[in-house]
Amino acid sequence: MTRPDAHERYEELAAGHALSALEPEDEQVFLQHLGACARCERELAVHDATLAHLAYAPDDAEPPDSLLASIRAGVLASGRGASFSQHFDADADSAGRRPAAPVSLAAARRRRTDSTLRRSSSWTGIAAAAALMLGLGVWNATLQQDRAEQDAWGDRMAVAVRELRDADTDTVPLRGDGGAVVAVALVRGSDLSLVVDGLPVNDDATTYVLWGQSRYGDVRPVGAFDVAREGVDVQREMQVQAGIADVTRFMVTREQGEQAPPIPQQAVLASGNV
Incomplete structure (x- = not known):
């Protein structure tokens, strides 16, 4: 459902501005709006802080097998794992076949076979769970803030960003x-x-x-x-x-x-x- 918020467009422009991804005309519209909008200053400060965290974040790492096994077990327990083939089991099947070797995330992203597409629903659940678990450490503190505290933090960040830009x-x-x-x-x-x-x-x-x-x-x-x-x-x-x-x-x-x-x-x- 679309939010009934006329300010939503400027929130999107704030994200694009932080990423230096706006077209010239959109950039001009946003900068004209920014000077008179404390809400957008807070949004931009949050985006700048997020990008600063990402800039210093460690390189992507393959999750351990135990984590992937736990995620798969959770998907199966939720009743959405009916399309999982037997080679995703942690143990060999009754025919004595060896379990499939772990596939790197980079390789999984490149594979767009029909069988992968047929399992897209299950893989979506796994990918979402993995992304949530890998990103939880970064966002957990923010999600626990109440709105008043988050706004106060945004105000402080907005002031800091203005000061950083001051010659x-x-x-x-x-x-x-x-x-x-x-x-x-x-x-x-x-x-x-x-x-x-x-x-x-x-x-x-x-x-x-x-x-x-x-x-x-x-x-x-x-x-x-x-x-x-x-x-x-x-x-x-x-x-x-x-x-x-x-x-x-x-x-x-x-x-x-x-x-x-x-x-x-x-x-x-x-x-x-x-």
């Missing part, structure tokens, strides 16, 4: 011990936002603290923050006390308590030079 914003990647970027400081004068992507969720007994180290070596807290969800989030309304001109390095620690101590008490988890 006056300096970006400072903060890297962990393994070299991976776990946060990015967005600095505009003395105002600062922190895009977090990779720090573990902290408990009620601890808090993360962003520190600024001056050219003279002294360290001052910029702000305390919590990581309440896995994946990308934005910490806003932080401020460098002495002005960005005096800060040469940002650092993140995880401290005991709910507020930042005067000086770091724990090991540095991530850092980056301005």
Whole structure:
């Protein structure tokens, strides 16, 4: 059923814009609309965050045989597996034939034989289940958000995207011990936002603290923050006390308590030079 929503077209254009897939005339229509639409800014921020996750996602991997066996068993149990031939059984049949060797996903996609088409309904169920299980880790946190929290997250992402596109914003990647970027400081004068992507969720007994180290070596807290969800989030309304001109390095620690101590008490988890 089609949604009775006049804004649906712009949601589709937002997805196309994020993928750089719009025709010039559609691009112009969307950009004219975007400047006055907070809803589309949120949609675009979500698409940008999704593409960022996909850019850093690992390469496709073949699912283990145990996973495929479980999916097949689930399809059979649902009553939709009547068209499965015996060579999909985990064990050999009564004639002693060996079970078929596993087929890679890439090879399965290339095979368009008549028998595959006859089993399309069953294969659709398997493919959907596999896609759901492989994608569940990425989307599970999002699906559990209520609408108000999701909108608030979208607003924060929209602000971060605007700041990233602002020529006056300096970006400072903060890297962990393994070299991976776990946060990015967005600095505009003395105002600062922190895009977090990779720090573990902290408990009620601890808090993360962003520190600024001056050219003279002294360290001052910029702000305390919590990581309440896995994946990308934005910490806003932080401020460098002495002005960005005096800060040469940002650092993140995880401290005991709910507020930042005067000086770091724990090991540095991530850092980056301005």
